[in-house]
Amino acid sequence: MKNIIVLTGAGKGIGRAIALEFTKRARENPSFDPVLILCSRTSRDLETLAEACSADGVEAVPVVADIASLADGERLIEQTLGKYGTIDCLINNAGVGRFKNLTDMTEEDFDYMMSVNLKGTFFLTQRVFSVMEKRRSGHIIFISSIAAETAFRSSSVYSMSKFGQNGLVAALRLYARECGVRVTNVMPGAVYTPMWGASGEELKQVMMMPEDIAGPVVDAYLQPSRTVVEEIVLRPTGGDINS
Ligand SMILES: NC(=O)c1ccc[n+]([C@@H]2O[C@H](COP(=O)([O-])OP(=O)(O)OC[C@H]3O[C@@H](n4cnc5c(N)ncnc54)[C@H](OP(=O)(O)O)[C@@H]3O)[C@@H](O)[C@H]2O)c1
DSSP: OEEEEEEETTTSHHHHHHHHHHHHHHHHOTTOEEEEEEEESOHHHHHHHHHHHHHTTOEEEEEEOOTTSHHHHHHHHHHHHHHHSOOSEEEEOOOOOOOOOGGGOOHHHHHHHIIIIIIIHHHHHHHHHHHHHHHTOEEEEEEOOGGGTSOOTTOHHHHHHHHHHHHHHHHHHHHHGGGTEEEEEEEEOOBOSGGGTTHHHHHGGGSBOHHHHHHHHHHHHTSOTTOOOOEEEEOOTTOOOOO
16 A cells, blocks of 8 residues: 655755655565655755655655745645545655854744744644544654754754744644544754755764664654654764754
């Protein structure tokens, strides 16, 4: 049976690693048949990734969409439902961060982070949950952050958005438990991805790698449907990077 998986922010970093991990598991287990709906704003990233998944026998569909746009989110879901009839898993991975002193944050920085991390994530979740609630099954996974529980000096607005995402997870669980939908909150510490820009290179030695997050995410999805992995916290072994 096909598993229809919508993955936002698939083009780079952790999202890309999750798509490749699903592909690896399908290769190892021919009875696992994921269909990966790959979403981000950059078509080229998605096409390269979809080709890599397809080369390994996994159906992958690139959908260019900006989750901050409700119209784009709706198109992503309508297109998926139109073609496959259902959604088994939504992975809310798309997220953005701008890191600087609290006193330097602008209204534009604030609106940008909130529109993706909170508004876009909320409305996509709402749309997909309404489908899962009716069919009484499904799995919604959030790639949140350690910054959803811990403050870092340069992450004031990013932290606000991730603390807020934890609020959504908690509220969603109240509904999800009543209808057999699983909700998993993944809170990673520092991961070496393009999100860190140039400073990533300097800190690489004390960071996790995207595949370190992807493995536990796919493991959580592959648990029997009677079991939900509610939280996954992953940190570099040496602890958080303070910035
Ligand atoms: N890296 C870390 O240390 C770390 C730690 C904890 C949690 N996280 C969280 O993990 C998630 C992934 O982060 P990452 O480090 O992999 O980031 P990344 O390397 O910057 O990749 C983010 C991906 O999301 C896409 N994206 C961004 N905004 C989008 C939007 N509005 N609509 C659709 N796609 C969008 C980006 O592609 P386009 O720009 O082409 O759209 C890109 O493919 C984020 O939610 C982040 O907050 C990261």
